[in-house]
Structure formats: structure tokens, C-alpha cells
Amino acid sequence: MSLFLEKLRHAARMMVGMPDYDAYLRHMRDHHPEQEPMDRVQFFRDRQESRYGGKNGGKCC
């Protein structure tokens, strides 16, 4: 059940273009251990800017 809720939460956040922060941390740890990853708030702002900055072609009619 909690797995289902977790997936639902992930899906809802992904619908508004917010990827999973833990997956980002995992990626940074595995591939760029020398770099300091963004914290949760920086990550949130970075993704917000990237989704709505206008470079993504907008949404559909």
C-alpha cells in the first residue's frame, strides 16, 4: 500500500515536471561523487526553472 502511495506521489510530482530527488542524489553519488549535489530546495528551484523557462515547447492545446 505504501509502495502504491509512493508511486502515486511520484506520478503526481512528475506530472508537473518534478523528478525524484532521491534518484538525483543516487545518480550524483554513483557518477559524480566528487561534486556537491544540490540540496532539496536548490533542486526544486532548478527543476521549476527548467520546466517553465519556456524552452520546453509548452503544453498542448
Add this chain to the structure above:
Amino acid sequence: MTRHLPWIVIAMVGAAALSFVALARGEAINALWIVVAAVSCFLVAYRYYALYIARHVMRLDPSRPTPAIRRADGLDYVATDRTVLFGHHFAAIAGAGPLVGPVLAAQMGYLPGTLWIIFGVVLAGAVQDFMVLFISMRRDGKSLGELIRMEMGQTAGTIALFGAFMIMVIILAVLALIVVKALAESPWGMFTVAATVPLALFMGAYTRWIRPGRIGEVSLIGLVGLLAAIVYGQAIAASPVWGPLFTFTPVQLCWILIGYGAVASVLPVWLLLAPRDYLSTFLKIGAIAALAIGIVIMAPPLKMPAVTVFAAGNGPVWAGGLFPFLFITIACGAVSGFHALISSGTTPKLIASEAHAPIIGYGAMLMEAFVAIMALVGASILDPGVYFTMNSPAAVIGKDAASAAAAVTAMGFPITPDLIVQTAKDVGEHTIISRAGGAPTLAVAMAEIFSHVVGGPAMKAFWYHFAILFEALFILTAVDAGTRAGRFMLQDLIALAAPGFKDSKSHAPGIIATALCVAAWGFFLYQGVTDPLGGVNTLWPVFGISNQMLAAIALMLSTAVLFRMKRQRFAWVTMIPTAWLLICTLSAGFLKLFSSDVKVGFLAHAAKFRAAAASGEVLAPAKDMAEMNRIIFNDRIDAGLVAIFLAVVLAILFFTIRTCVAALQAPAPTAREIPPVMVPAE
């Protein structure tokens, strides 16, 4: 054999339901027949046609690394769970289009629209989304413009980019027009929509400083605020002080929207755009799910005839015959070119395995077609008299209940003035006459369905304004996001001539491009709002033509890629829908330009007004010579626009044929895919 057995049963159920829908005459059939027919057809099409395309046409290879694996960065390129990505993709493709087009198409009866949505999506729309996703997925998630440049050359890419910008302008104008039509003279609706601005600003501040990143939390707060705005909107609208303050004429609303678009698109994204997108996205998904459940519980009978007299053309909602205009009126839901921009946008960068492509590319589009079917059902459960009262222009049916009832009854759809007044009263509006644009009609239908399930007739007015709010909210989000996207497209285009224009360090190019973009869609919005025939009449076909042309371009790219992969044996999969779209859009565009019927042809309409103006005569709806000249000018602009779309699509057709011929002559595959070798992620 046994594994095919359940599918054979589904196919038989679908065929039975579809033939019942198509052949039933005389008595009202239940809406569930259409739903069952559509769902069974979609399931079978997915199981057999989508998987056929995946296995034989594309030869998807689950072991081949996708961009999300190859270029994983935890940000843009993230291997994402299949169902989560399905939600992401569906939320990005489904908007106002599949809700509005089918409502407008209902003037010909429910049958033509139903058949076009089902066959269109299975053979064209879903194929297009799926193919573009496939092509982009094999090329690091590049965008449609870049893909056309890679496979068909620089010139073709630039032409396509220009076409996409023009389409964006028309889409924004049409969407804004729908909001104007829904909110004009409606203080309750206007108040609730206006309330979303301070609400979104508060949410923006909340996610910026108070609790950063708490999207779920802030969306719940926003939802409570929205519901409160709907509830209090009734009192505001009734108040002698506040009511008039929120009552606007269409022209006033047009200027408000243009000003709003200009300001909103230069504000920081976290302040207004992002929080409103959270609200509109979740509300959209929730409302679509609720509508599906509501239709199943209510199981309403369809009151609209299967085919009306207007299938022959000359309908009051939009002009033109079934062929080709039905096929451009329902664009989104059957086949939508705009999806090619989404399928080559974020989705290909998030897909975890090629094996997921069918459900995301083909499946999500089937889901959108289902939304379109629900919209069509919604329009068809209304009394046809109410439907035509709401969707006919005031120039045809007049402005008061008595004249509208007489005119609509004369069309063959009996309605009394009392019913018109009562329907407006039920949904808490001053009037329902000539509320074209699809949104108000759908809102009345949703109020009918929702109030049947929750709250009874007393809740109708609440649900009507809930539906208006839900549509206006995501249209405003699209206007804002679209203006930003249009600005960057324009900057890219101008930079081809003046390279300095792309410079993101100085503010001037951005502001100039934004202003140009707003002015462009604002021009068409103003033209639509002041159009005596209601605007939707003129702009929706232009939008449909442009959207279908983009679809034709995407399918031509897919055809060229199949030829370059040396899979031309299977290219019929994309060539059949391409041919159909070219036939529909070219003939619709040609009619819009050269038809001698003044209701259809822009040039004929201009000629009629010019002849009258030359002899000093003022034709209704113009009131003076200046208005006469404006009508002539608008007609010529519209004609020019359609001519540009025709030129763009013919140019791409030329490049496609050239590419295919060159590919046939080449001894080996020439498609520029990223080779399937595993490159370690950075």
C-alpha cells in the same frame, strides 16, 4: 490461440457496440454504447496494431539504451517508471483541444465525430505520437525541428520551425478566445478565475519561501481556495456593488487577457506560472477521472440525433461540409500535430526502455481520444435545442430568449424560451445564448452529470462554475507557457537573420520577442472577439487546419525516417494517415481560400464586402465604413495565413519526397540514429 481468445471477445463486443451506435435510428441510445465501443476498439488496436508497429515497423529493442540511460543526469534525463511516465505524458498532451473540438463537431450529430475519433486515433493520431517518440528516443530526445533538420535538411527544419511558431500563435488566440466566450458577462465565472491569480501568487510565495518544494501541500491549500472562490462567487455575482465590477464585455476581456499574457509571461516562473500549473494539472486529471466515473454512473441517453441536417454543411456552429471540415474540427483527440512537440520534448528523455514506448506513445494518445469521446458524449446528452442555442452566433439567433427559441426551433430542434431562461438560471448565469467556444456547453453537460452524482439540481450552478474554472485555469496556463515557448521560437527564428538576437544576456531581444508574440496572438484574439459570427466560427477551422498540418509534417518525417532506415516496406503505416491528412487539410485550406460560399471562403467574403464598400453600402454586421474595411483586412490576413500553412506543408511534402527518393537510391540505411552501443553515463 487461447491467448487471443479474450481479445477476440473484446473485438466482438466492440464491433457489436459500434454497429449498434452506427445503425440505431429513431430512439435515443445510451451513452455507454459509445463508451463501450470506443474502449473495446482502443484495447484491440493497442494489443494488435501498436504491438505490430513496435515489433515489425520500428523493431524496438529493449536492450538498446534509451537517452535516459545513455545520458543519465538525474535532472532532464532520468529513467522513469512506466506508469509514472504515462501520467507525465498524458498530462502534457491532454488539454482543452480534446474537450472543445468534439463539442463543436456535435452540430453534425454524434455519429460522424465518434467514428472519426475512433478511426482517426487508431490509424493516425496514436501512430504519429508513437512514431515521433520512437524517432526522438533514438536521437537523444531531440526536438521535432531538430529531427526534421537531421533527417530532411536545414531548409526543411527551418520551414517546420516557422510553421510551428504560426501554429502556436493560432492556438493561443483560439484558447484565449474560448476563455473570453466563457467569462464574458459572467461575474461568477470571472470572479473565480480572477481569484486564481492572488491564490497562485500566494502559492508561489509559499513554495518559494515558506515550505519550498511542498507541491502536494500547496496544491491542497490552493484547491480549498478554489472551492471557496466558486462558493463565494455566487454572492459576489449577485451583489449590486461587486457584481458589475466583475462583469466584462468580450472586448474588455480581450484586452485584459492580452495585458495578462504580456505581464504573466515575463514574471518569474515560480511566482504565477508554476503554482497555477500545479492546480490546473491536478484539477484536469481529477475532473477527467470524475467525468468518466460520472458518465458510467449516470448512463445518460443521447438526445442529439446520430446525424443532423447540418452534416450536409451550412451548420450554425461552423461553416462547411462534413468533408473536409469535420476532420479538422476534431483535431486533438483524433490526431493532433501539437503532440509531436511533446513526444519529442521531455518524454523521450525520461523513457527507461524502448519496450515502454508503445504504452506511452500509442497508449496515452488512446487515453486522450477517450477524453474526446467523453466530451462528445457530454455535448450529445444535452437537449439539442439547448446545444444550438448555446453555440449559434447571435447574428443568426438574436440575443433574447424569444428570438433564440424561435430561430433554433426553426432549425428543427424545438425549444421554448422558458427552457432557455431556466437552463441559464439552473447554472447561475444571466444567459446561455450564443456562448460558443465549446467550454460553456461542456460545462453545462458536466454540471448535468456531476449534479446527478453529487448534490442534485441545487448543485448545478456550483458544478457549472467548477467546470468553467477547470477549463479556464488550464487554458490560462497554456497561454502563459505558450507565450514563453513562442518567444524562444521567435528568437531562434529571428536569430537566423540577426544572430545577436539569441543573446540571452541582454533583456531587449527577450522583451521584443515576447511583445511580438503577444501582439501576434492578440491580433487574432481581437479579430475573433469582434467577429460578428462569434470568432470561433472563423478561428477554429484555421486552428484545425494548422494543427492537422503539423500532424502531416510529423507523419511525413516518420515516413522519411522509415525510408532512410530501409524499412519502406512498412512505410504504409505512416503514409496512409499522411495521405488522409494531406487530402483533408489541403482541400480544407483550398476551400477556405477559394470557396465561392462567403461563409466558407475568406476571399469570397472579402470580395463581397469590397464590392459593397465600393458602392458605398454598409453590410451587417459592420456599422460604418471603417468596420467594413476592417472586415476586409481581417479576411485577407486570414487568407494569407491559410496560404502560408498550405505553402509550409507543400514545401515539407517536397522535401519528404526528395528524401525518400534519395534513401531508395542509397545502398545502405541512411537514418541518423545514435548507434546502439552502451556509453557509460557521465
